[in-house]
Each structure stands twice: as C-alpha cells, then as structure tokens.
Amino acid sequence: MTYLLEPPVGGIGAENQCGHRPAAADEPDREYRSPRAERIGLAGRSQAKLEATRAALGARAADWPIVIAEAHDPVALAELASRTRVVATTVGPYAKYGTELVTAAVAAGTDYVDLTGEVLFVRASIDAHHEKARANGVKIVHSCGYDSIPSDLGVHVMHQKVQADGAGELTDTTLVASLSGGVSGGTIDSLRTQIDLSRGDAALRRHAASPYSLSPDRTKEPDLGRQSDVAMVDGTDIAPQVRGWKAPFGMGSYNTRIVRRSNALQDWAYGRTFKYREVMSVGDSRLSRLYAAGVAAILGGLVLGLSVPPTRYVLDRLLPAPGEGPSEKTQRNGYFAMDIYTTTTTGARYAARVAAQGDPGYRATAVLLGESALSLVLDRDRLPDAAGVLTPATALGDVLVDRLRGAGMEISARKI
The missing domain is CATH 3.30.360 (Dihydrodipicolinate Reductase; domain 2)
Incomplete structure (x- = not known):
C-alpha cells in the first residue's frame, strides 16, 4: 500500500486518519494532530482491495482518490509521483518492489518515506539517487518505522x-x-x-x-x-x-x-x-x-x-x-x-x-510512518536544510520529535 499526501487546501482542523491504525467505520472519532482538510490518496495494484481499505477507514476517507500502479510500471509510478507532494510506501521487500518508486519520486521532485530495514536496498538507493535528490531538493527518507x-x-x-x-x-x-x-x-x-x-x-x-x-x-x-x-x-x-x-x-x-x-x-x-x-x-x-x-x-x-x-x-x-x-x-x-x-x-x-x-512493527510503526509523512507535508519549512537520501534524524529532526511527543511517545534524554 502506498499513501499519497498533499498539504491541506483549507484551514487547520484536528482530525485525520493518516499514520495511525485504520479505524473501522463503526469506531468513534478520535483526536488527531493533523488537518482535516489534508488530501490523501491510496495507491496499489488492486482496485478492489484499495476500495475495501478505503471503506474500512470511515466516512472521512470516502472521497480519497485511488491510484492504480504496479511496482514495476515506471509510467504509472511516474504519474503517481507527479500528482502528490509526499509518497509514503509500505510495499516491501523494497529490494523487490521499491526501486522504481524511489526513482519516480526523485524525478518528480516528490518527497518519500518508507519502512525499509534492508541494507542493500538503501545502499543502492544512495548510490543511484542521493546526488540527484539533493540537486532537486527532494528528501528521500528510508526507515521511518520501528526500524529505525x-x-x-x-x-x-x-x-x-x-x-x-x-x-x-x-x-x-x-x-x-x-x-x-x-x-x-x-x-x-x-x-x-x-x-x-x-x-x-x-x-x-x-x-x-x-x-x-x-x-x-x-x-x-x-x-x-x-x-x-x-x-x-x-x-x-x-x-x-x-x-x-x-x-x-x-x-x-x-x-x-x-x-x-x-x-x-x-x-x-x-x-x-x-x-x-x-x-x-x-x-x-x-x-x-x-x-x-x-x-x-x-x-x-x-x-x-x-x-x-x-x-x-x-x-x-x-x-x-x-x-x-x-x-x-x-x-x-x-x-x-x-x-x-x-x-x-x-x-x-x-x-x-x-x-x-x-x-512495535505495526501499531507503533503506523504512527511513526504517518507522523514522518505529515512532517514533510505540514512542516516542510521547519525541517533541517538537507536533501538527498537521508535518515529520519537528518531529514526530519526536531520536527518529528515534537510530532511524536504530541502523539504520546516518550522521547527524552538526561544526565545520569
């Protein structure tokens, strides 16, 4: 599943489903720290599965657009990347299914986050894309879950x-x-x-x-x-x-x-x-x-x-x-x-x-990935001045720390 995010077109609200465990349609509303007006899309290869996922997210997701794209279809991926500001992808193993999407994001000038924990994939991404992403001002941020x-x-x-x-x-x-x-x-x-x-x-x-x-x-x-x-x-x-x-x-x-x-x-x-x-x-x-x-x-x-x-x-x-x-x-x-x-x-x-x-690998990781993507969508002007194939600390830094603390995570340091 790949999520496409763009900044809100309206005012700032307090509720949003992105980055947290999907709520069933009959669950009560919960508080979120991101704008109601934020625009989110769902991308994948199966129209039926995407529609089922969207339906399970409740009324607020009813008009989220669906984008059909295969992991190895460069034309579809280029179109996907060009129509959004941030791509958040959970499609792994990334060495098998992630390479073309990174390429498309860098070419389109679209920021990118994922959940990979694969050394060889990230090394290949650095070698192929770091310099171009830096030149294009793009943040490619791998490992935005429990790893790492x-x-x-x-x-x-x-x-x-x-x-x-x-x-x-x-x-x-x-x-x-x-x-x-x-x-x-x-x-x-x-x-x-x-x-x-x-x-x-x-x-x-x-x-x-x-x-x-x-x-x-x-x-x-x-x-x-x-x-x-x-x-x-x-x-x-x-x-x-x-x-x-x-x-x-x-x-x-x-x-x-x-x-x-x-x-x-x-x-x-x-x-x-x-x-x-x-x-x-x-x-x-x-x-x-x-x-x-x-x-x-x-x-x-x-x-x-x-x-x-x-x-x-x-x-x-x-x-x-x-x-x-x-x-x-x-x-x-x-x-x-x-x-x-x-x-x-x-x-x-x-x-x-x-x-x-x-x-750690599911419920907590959903928050980690979601808040990483939202940092890029909502707080881009406050992020560290860095581009290329980066890490969470160098790409998102204190902005992500603040968002995760606001989402209920403990992040602290002290002298002992």
Missing part, C-alpha cells in the same frame, strides 16, 4: 542534551531494546531477500557486513576497530546501573548503520570516536546469560536456516508469510522501550529513552 526512528531520534536527542550541557562528544554508546509484539511476515520476507541478493556475491556480503555500509564516504570514516552489531553484552559493560546480560537485537545490524549515517551526514557531529551498538533485554536474573545465548542461537539459526535450501523449505512453511502479522489484540497490547546509554569525551554519562505503547 527510535534508534535514530534517541541518539539525536541525546546528542542535543550533551551539546547543551557542554559535555563533549559521544563515545561508546549502546541501545538496549525492550519490546513485546508479534512477528511480521514482511520482515521475514525482507530477510529472505537480503540473503538471496548476497548469495554467491562475496562483494555484496562484505558490503552488507561493513559497519559503515551506509556511509556517504567510507574512506572518511574513523578507524575505531571492530564494531560488533550482533553480540551478547554484560549489562555492567554498558553502564553501571544496567543489570543482566543482553542478547543480540535482531534489527541492530541495520539500525546501527542508519545512526552511523546520521553522524556522517552531519559531519560526524556526534563525535569522531562515536561507537554505537544495539542489544536486547532478556531480563536481569541470574539466568539472563543463558537466555541471551538462546536468543543468539535462534537468530543465528534463522539466518543460517534461510540460507540453506533444505531448511529454508521447512522454515518457509513455519514462519509467517508476507502479509501475515500479529492479531489486533497483540498489536494493542504491545510496547517498546529503547534505552540508550553513552559516555562522553569528558567522562560524563547520559541516557536517552524512546518508548511507546502498541506493537
């Missing part, structure tokens, strides 16, 4: 707090993820695609494994030694108050590259000795090391299993299929909390937190 807004904005606000305190630059920084939610079939399919792209191509595998695989210029990156993006970590190695062993975080290998790109795009504002990693909490009991090892084994087994044809055949029948996801109850009861710890070059310690209710 909490990571990117969490470090962003921490950096701002450190700078405001005159406490130096960031050095060793670790994000600890706590979450509850379901498994997305789309995420699994994106992992399959990444594996397929790099199979038999040693250069692509090396590229994907590099901690600076999304850097604007890897030759200018500092040599900080080995940076392990998938590792078990003792909590006391993160900060004195952190207890228990932490497990590898499944999306850490992607999120870390987005955060490092944000640092480089800002001329290494976080610091030239900024090292960043992400792990996942499995509790702080005496068994936490065992639990962390179990998570590491599961993640490693999943990647290996999807890489080998016989086990992949079995896993493909056990894992959620594309389009499958958690129940409405699971989405409603889920949550995430991302706690980030750093030590600065002056020896000061800081922590940041990004947290919200709702399943």
Whole structure:
C-alpha cells in the first residue's frame, strides 16, 4: 500500500486518519494532530482491495482518490509521483518492489518515506539517487518505522542534551531494546531477500557486513576497530546501573548503520570516536546469560536456516508469510522501550529513552510512518536544510520529535 499526501487546501482542523491504525467505520472519532482538510490518496495494484481499505477507514476517507500502479510500471509510478507532494510506501521487500518508486519520486521532485530495514536496498538507493535528490531538493527518507526512528531520534536527542550541557562528544554508546509484539511476515520476507541478493556475491556480503555500509564516504570514516552489531553484552559493560546480560537485537545490524549515517551526514557531529551498538533485554536474573545465548542461537539459526535450501523449505512453511502479522489484540497490547546509554569525551554519562505503547512493527510503526509523512507535508519549512537520501534524524529532526511527543511517545534524554 502506498499513501499519497498533499498539504491541506483549507484551514487547520484536528482530525485525520493518516499514520495511525485504520479505524473501522463503526469506531468513534478520535483526536488527531493533523488537518482535516489534508488530501490523501491510496495507491496499489488492486482496485478492489484499495476500495475495501478505503471503506474500512470511515466516512472521512470516502472521497480519497485511488491510484492504480504496479511496482514495476515506471509510467504509472511516474504519474503517481507527479500528482502528490509526499509518497509514503509500505510495499516491501523494497529490494523487490521499491526501486522504481524511489526513482519516480526523485524525478518528480516528490518527497518519500518508507519502512525499509534492508541494507542493500538503501545502499543502492544512495548510490543511484542521493546526488540527484539533493540537486532537486527532494528528501528521500528510508526507515521511518520501528526500524529505525527510535534508534535514530534517541541518539539525536541525546546528542542535543550533551551539546547543551557542554559535555563533549559521544563515545561508546549502546541501545538496549525492550519490546513485546508479534512477528511480521514482511520482515521475514525482507530477510529472505537480503540473503538471496548476497548469495554467491562475496562483494555484496562484505558490503552488507561493513559497519559503515551506509556511509556517504567510507574512506572518511574513523578507524575505531571492530564494531560488533550482533553480540551478547554484560549489562555492567554498558553502564553501571544496567543489570543482566543482553542478547543480540535482531534489527541492530541495520539500525546501527542508519545512526552511523546520521553522524556522517552531519559531519560526524556526534563525535569522531562515536561507537554505537544495539542489544536486547532478556531480563536481569541470574539466568539472563543463558537466555541471551538462546536468543543468539535462534537468530543465528534463522539466518543460517534461510540460507540453506533444505531448511529454508521447512522454515518457509513455519514462519509467517508476507502479509501475515500479529492479531489486533497483540498489536494493542504491545510496547517498546529503547534505552540508550553513552559516555562522553569528558567522562560524563547520559541516557536517552524512546518508548511507546502498541506493537512495535505495526501499531507503533503506523504512527511513526504517518507522523514522518505529515512532517514533510505540514512542516516542510521547519525541517533541517538537507536533501538527498537521508535518515529520519537528518531529514526530519526536531520536527518529528515534537510530532511524536504530541502523539504520546516518550522521547527524552538526561544526565545520569
């Protein structure tokens, strides 16, 4: 599904469906922070499915236009991009279905947001489009969901707090993820695609494994030694108050590259000795090391299993299929909390937190993507003065922080 957004043609209201879980027609009205008059369209390849989706959104969506476009039809995509100001797309795996839409957006001068967590797709997008998008004044903003807004904005606000305190630059920084939610079939399919792209191509595998695989210029990156993006970590190695062993975080290998790109795009504002990693909490009991090892084994087994044809055949029948996801109850009861710890070059310690209710990959991500798109539609003149293939922090920055806080998310930083 792709959403097309334009600024309001009338006055500012208080209600809007975009960026949140679609409301059924019989649900009561809810408050939103965007204009009633905003113009939104729905795009996809199936007229019937688009009409069904629009009908489920209630009376306010009844006149939303529907645009039919296939992911590999450049003519239709060019027309789609040319008739809107912002495209928000959830069509993945993006390496399979997203390339032509980015091309169309850049050519049309249309801003773009998506939910990708695919390193190779984003690298290809940077190589193909960054310079032209910058010349055209276009913001191409990948990874505007749970991957990777909490990571990117969490470090962003921490950096701002450190700078405001005159406490130096960031050095060793670790994000600890706590979450509850379901498994997305789309995420699994994106992992399959990444594996397929790099199979038999040693250069692509090396590229994907590099901690600076999304850097604007890897030759200018500092040599900080080995940076392990998938590792078990003792909590006391993160900060004195952190207890228990932490497990590898499944999306850490992607999120870390987005955060490092944000640092480089800002001329290494976080610091030239900024090292960043992400792990996942499995509790702080005496068994936490065992639990962390179990998570590491599961993640490693999943990647290996999807890489080998016989086990992949079995896993493909056990894992959620594309389009499958958690129940409405699971989405409603889920949550995430991302706690980030750093030590600065002056020896000061800081922590940041990004947290919200709702399943991270669905309910919370709907808010993250929607508010990202609305930032581009409604607050374009207040956004950072940057164009090209960007990150959430460098493209949307404090505007998105403010919108997400207004939507009920916690985004904070403090000295500890």
